[in-house]
Amino acid sequence: MPMTKEDNELLTRVDDGAPMGEMIRQHYWIPAVPSSKLVADGAPVRVRLLGANYVAFRTTDGSVGVLDELCPHRKTSLLMGRNENNGLRCIFHGWKLNAHGEVVEAPNHVGDQQQFCKHVRVNRYRVEDRGGIVWVWLGRGDTPPKFPELPFVSLPESQRSVTSQEVPTNWVQGVEASMDSSHVGVLHESTTQITAGSGNQRLHMTKALAPRLEFEDRPYGYRYAAIRPLSDDQVYVRLNNFVMPWYGIICAPDANGPSTVFFSTPVDDVTHRAWFVHFNPHRPLGMTVMSATPDVWAFPPLPPGGPEDNWGQNRDLMKRGHATGFPQHLGTEDFAMFLGQGPIADRTTEQLCSADGAVLRVRQALLKSVREFQAGRTPTLADSPELDYRQAVSVGGVLPAGSDWRDLSSAA
Structure with missing residues (x-):
């Protein structure tokens, strides 16, 4: 049944006090x-x-702060500020804020400057620098939500890489794609062939395009098995996890290989930041397409064109056998699909299928929580007493037909 316009608005909108944005602000750490x-x-x-706009900076001693972008004095951008001596100094009048969001100097004030600074009203945000990401809690109160101790967070730097890209579409389009198993064998067919290598189990997804899905609710969201029949009385199973509000934890392509966490965080109603965390819990990650990027703030690349030329799709390459005409990266293929859906996808006229x-379930979890x-x-999925983000481990493998897919997770 298609989604109503009202539910689509509730699901997607985050600006200007929208309920979803306020729920995320209060109950989740945001990358x-x-x-x-x-x-x-x-x-x-x-x-x-x-x-809303913020400014992030690292101080002299290595601490990290996230502040409102505008100086509390005369409201100019602190992005132009001088980052010096463990604080960010506004170049307009010299007011200085430390990593905790406290005003520590107001050199143009006559009188007891220290006492004056204590009474300047500022928003102060909790910050964590973990897992190769700076996280911020924008909520109100003294008790932040449980930190998302996802499987990559405690790994050494050599075992993970973090990249991200700003995409001009709503965030939910990205979150949905991370849990859409059936698109992989179609949209990413050529990318999989190019990157998988001979014998990689991920190639099974290009041969069995209609997986059977089985689900299990978890305190953080849910996990599901995408089961694909093979020709010799076996099945290929990919067990992936959805962790509220936006994490898609994807199984490794083969045993002891690197896993990926995809997540799409809302910049505003019509923009999101797509994150890619590539990690290997077993050994150093080594050199990969992700770890080799020269710009962790703008990778994978966006499609090279606009709607007037199908977002830069290379039709000549398609004639030579490439499935999509977007050879840049798997993420670029996804971004093109999001752009093709429009700034905010219209879910009111969809015609969905078994896949x-x-x-x-992503939509249901988000709507239930908001x-x-x-x-x-x-929200139940933000504060269950059984909530343990470390349990969101995704695995895959080939099993005899009729086997219980849960055997994969017990062996992980």
């Missing part, structure tokens, strides 16, 4: 910027989240 983007005493970075069960929030309750 803000890759850690490597911030250099001690280096240039601050603009971060836009939920329709869309995981996408529907409605609980509207009713004045903490």
Whole structure:
């Protein structure tokens, strides 16, 4: 059944006090910027989240701060500020804020400057620098939500890479794609062939395009098995996890290989930041397409064109056998699909099929949570006593037909 216009608005909107944006602000840590983007005493970075602008910076001693972009004094951008001596100094009048969001100097004030600074009203945000990402909690109160201890967070730097890209579409389009197993064998057919290598189990997805889906609710969201029949009385099973509100944890292409976490965080109603965390819990990641990128703030690349030329699709390459005409990266193929859906996808006229069960569950989890929030309750999936993000482990493998796919997870 298609979604109503009202539910589509509730699902997607995050700006200007929208319920979904306020629910996320209060009950979730938000990835803000890759850690490597911030250099001690280096240039601050603009971060836009939920329709508002912030500035992130690393101080002399290595601490990280996230502040409202505008100086509390005369409201000019702190992006132009001098990052020096463990604080960000506005170049307009010299007011200085530390990583905790406290005003520590107001040199143009006559009188007891220290006492004056204590009474300047500022928003202060909790920040964590973990797993190669700077995270921020934008909520109100003294007790932040449980931190998302996802499987990559505690790994050493050599075992993970973090990249991201700003995409001019709504965030939910990206979240849905991370849980859409049936698109992989079609949209990413050529990318899989190019990158998978001989014998890689991921190639099975290009041969069995209609997986059977089985689901299991979890305290953080759900996990599901995409089961694909093979020709010799075996099945290929990919067990993936959806972690509220936006994490898609995807199984490794083969045993002891690297896994990926895809997540799409809302910049504003019509923009999201797509994140790609590539990690290997077993050994150093080594050199990969993701870890080799020269710009962790703008990778994978966006499609090279606009709607007037099908977003830069290379039809000549398609004639030579490429499935999509977007050879740049798997992520570029996804971005082209999001752009083709429009700034905010219209879900009111969709005609869904059996393969869309995981996408529907994403929407159901988000809508259930925001409605609980509207009713004045903490969303169940944000505060279950059994909530343990470390349990969101995704695995894959070939099993005898008729086997229980849960055997894969017990062996992980």
